[in-house]
Amino acid sequence: MEALIAIVIGVLTACGVYLSLRGRTFPMVLGLTMMSYAVNLFLFVMGRLTIGAPPIIREGASYADPLPQALVLTAIVISFGMTAFVVILALRARAELGNDHVDGEEYPR
Amino acid sequence: MNHLVIAPLLLPLLAGTILLLLRSSDTPIRRGISILATLVLVGISLALLLHVAEHGVQVYQLGNWNAPFGIVLVADQLATIMVLITSVLAAGVVLYAVRGSDHSGRYFHILFQMQLFGLNGAFLTGDLFNLFVFFEVLLIASYGLLLHGGGRKRTRAGLHYVVLNLVGSTLFLFAVGTLYGVLGTLNMADLAQRMSAVPPEDLGVVRAAGLLLFGVFALKAALAPLHLWLPGAYGHTSAPVAAMFAIMTKVGAYSILRIHSLMFGPDAGPLAGLLDSWLLPLALLTVVAGTFGVLASRRLAEQAAYLVIVSAGTLLTAFGLGGAEAFAAGLYYLAHTTFAAAALFLMAGVLSNARGATEDRLTAGPALPKAQLLGGVFLVIALAVSGMPPFSGFIGKWLILQSSLDVPDMPWVLGVLLVTSLLGIMALARSGSRLFFKVDENAQAIGQTSVADLGAPIGLAIVGIGLVVYAGPVYQFAQVTADQLVQPGGYLSAVLQAAAVGGAQ
Numbered sequence: 001m002e003a004l005i006a007i008v009i010g011v012l013t014a015c016g017v018y019l020s021l022r023g024r025t026f027p028m029v030l031g032l033t034m035m036s037y038a039v040n041l042f043l044f045v046m047g048r049l050t051i052g053a054p055p056i057i058r059e060g061a062s063y064a065d066p067l068p069q070a071l072v073l074t075a076i077v078i079s080f081g082m083t084a085f086v087v088i089l090a091l092r093a094r095a096e097l098g099n100d101h102v103d104g105e106e107y108p109r
Numbered sequence: 110m111n112h113l114v115i116a117p118l119l120l121p122l123l124a125g126t127i128l129l130l131l132r133s134s135d136t137p138i139r140r141g142i143s144i145l146a147t148l149v150l151v152g153i154s155l156a157l158l159l160h161v162a163e164h165g166v167q168v169y170q171l172g173n174w175n176a177p178f179g180i181v182l183v184a185d186q187l188a189t190i191m192v193l194i195t196s197v198l199a200a201g202v203v204l205y206a207v208r209g210s211d212h213s214g215r216y217f218h219i220l221f222q223m224q225l226f227g228l229n230g231a232f233l234t235g236d237l238f239n240l241f242v243f244f245e246v247l248l249i250a251s252y253g254l255l256l257h258g259g260g261r262k263r264t265r266a267g268l269h270y271v272v273l274n275l276v277g278s279t280l281f282l283f284a285v286g287t288l289y290g291v292l293g294t295l296n297m298a299d300l301a302q303r304m305s306a307v308p309p310e311d312l313g314v315v316r317a318a319g320l321l322l323f324g325v326f327a328l329k330a331a332l333a334p335l336h337l338w339l340p341g342a343y344g345h346t347s348a349p350v351a352a353m354f355a356i357m358t359k360v361g362a363y364s365i366l367r368i369h370s371l372m373f374g375p376d377a378g379p380l381a382g383l384l385d386s387w388l389l390p391l392a393l394l395t396v397v398a399g400t401f402g403v404l405a406s407r408r409l410a411e412q413a414a415y416l417v418i419v420s421a422g423t424l425l426t427a428f429g430l431g432g433a434e435a436f437a438a439g440l441y442y443l444a445h446t447t448f449a450a451a452a453l454f455l456m457a458g459v460l461s462n463a464r465g466a467t468e469d470r471l472t473a474g475p476a477l478p479k480a481q482l483l484g485g486v487f488l489v490i491a492l493a494v495s496g497m498p499p500f501s502g503f504i505g506k507w508l509i510l511q512s513s514l515d516v517p518d519m520p521w522v523l524g525v526l527l528v529t530s531l532l533g534i535m536a537l538a539r540s541g542s543r544l545f546f547k548v549d550e551n552a553q554a555i556g557q558t559s560v561a562d563l564g565a566p567i568g569l570a571i572v573g574i575g576l577v578v579y580a581g582p583v584y585q586f587a588q589v590t591a592d593q594l595v596q597p598g599g600y601l602s603a604v605l606q607a608a609a610v611g612g613a614q
Contacts, residue, residue: 020272025268032272035279038279039279039282039286042282043282043285043286046286046289047290067289071286071289074238078242078245078278079279081249082245082249085249086271086275089252089267090268093265093268096259096260096264097261097264102268102272104261104264104268
């Protein structure tokens with residue numbers, strides 16, 4: 001299970017880095033989103049993977065670490081808001097600069 | 110618990126919320142609330158500073174939960190000095206903005222107060238994840254402020270700024286997650302205590318997380334090679350926003366100083382001095398790279414932006430030298446450079462208005478009305494920025510150079526700082542002569558100047574002169590602060606013992 005999660009996070013991050021280095025705003029936004037998914041998953045599993053245990057400490061019973069769950073909720077909300085902002089900004093840049101290149105100008109191929 | 114600690118957070122948050130509710134009311138009402146809130150914030154920051162100087166580190170437990178488990182705000186001398194610098198700067202900026210530049214959009218004052226909320230929170234928090242949250246608060250407010258007023262160049266520079274900072278936030282979370290996964294805590298004092306007991310097999314992971322954090326803060330502080338976003342963003346935004354952003358690179362520098370002295374300080378065992386081999390060379394590289402930009406700039410605001418990079422490099426040079434003396438010198442320089450850079454940005458805004466279509470381009474423009482007054486203020490600010498006596502920049506740089514004398518890298522520090530200072534003086538002298546002495550007879554002076562516009566830059570320059578007049582007490586305070594940083598025992602025991610006291614109440 002740990003290996004599978006690690007591979008998933010790695011692949012998501014790699015795709016995110018590749019896409020966010022593209023020259024157009026839309027792939028770049030997708031890349032940023034994928035990176036934020038990767039980091040959310042990463043934060044979540046930092047409390048270790050536990051199955052069937054409640055996030056409450058009780059005598060003798062096993063429990064799941066509740067703190068990463070709280071952290072990941074905060075991180076999801078923030079990254080969601082930031083993604084919405086960057087989408088609007090990209091649309092505005094497309095309207096004002098006349099193209100969707102991140103530098104605002106087309107380069108000759 | 111002393112509620113004064115949380116007041117610098119609550120006041121801007123409250124003022125911002127009230128402004129949001131009153132967003133469709135008359136402009137004078139909104140301006141009045143914003144000015145009032147900012148001025149009261151100066152008073153509160155000063156009161157907090159004096160209280161902390163007298164009674165030592167103050168800890169505020171949110172929700173009265175004990176320190177390693179609950180989130181704490183920690184007001185030590187470093188944090189309160191940063192809060193005071195921020196609020197004095199904000200007072201100058203808001204007094205300039207109400208002269209008209211807040212009119213290009215409806216939400217200037219709301220975003221401005223939220224920016225103050227984020228800044229003060231970032232300085233006062235004692236929790237690493239909380240620091241991330243306040244970074245996001247101040248960043249999203251800064252995105253709005255940066256784009257305020259709109260325009261093609263502003264949008265393009267804004268897009269780069271936002272995307273780079275989003276990537277930075279992602280890396281910040283990776284670092285925070287790694288540290289929590291290995292050490293099981295996010296409280297900075299608790300993290301510092303556990304650093305020395307990291308098992309050998311986890312050292313590499315913690316080291317990677319620490320350097321990742323350093324990378325993120327270096328991006329905010331505009332440390333080379335992560336400084337390339339700054340000239341576009343600062344050079345193309347409106348004057349008051351650029352002036353307020355003079356403190357933004359200092360947030361990065363503050364965070365670097367905090368983790369450098371607290372988490373990776375001398376007590377951190379095998380992790381001690383993790384940043385030592387990176388900080389000084391990169392800081393000197395930043396100074397050099399920034400100086401090339403200063404020499405090549407074609408607009409005054411762009412030149413001021415490159416001067417911000419130079420000052421960030423100089424500041425981190427002081428922090429990179431290490432030791433109480435260098436930290437104290439750096440803190441004095443930090444106060445000076447924030448006000449001086451902000452005054453220069455505001456001056457660029459005043460000149461840009463006065464020169465009409467020529468704006469702040471460093472070419473011959475129309476003959477300026479009140480040229481002697483404008484030129485005189487520019488001269489004082491430029492002398493302060495470039496570090497000429499008798500102004501505060503000279504004292505700051507002199508203290509940094511003096512603290513480098515015992516360090517093996519002394520020739521590099523002296524050489525780089527002295528040569529770049531000379532080049533900076535030359536560049537600013539050239540700018541001044543182009544702005545004031547070369548007159549294009551054909552250009553029409555359609556711009557307007559009012560003496561009241563000059564109030565804020567003059568005020569910030571006077572604060573800088575105050576730093577010279579009271580250099581003795583200010584430097585003494587900086588020395589006490591630096592001693593606290595070098596020996597973080599007081600900070601650690603205040604945070605972790607407040608747990609015991611708070612639990613008993």
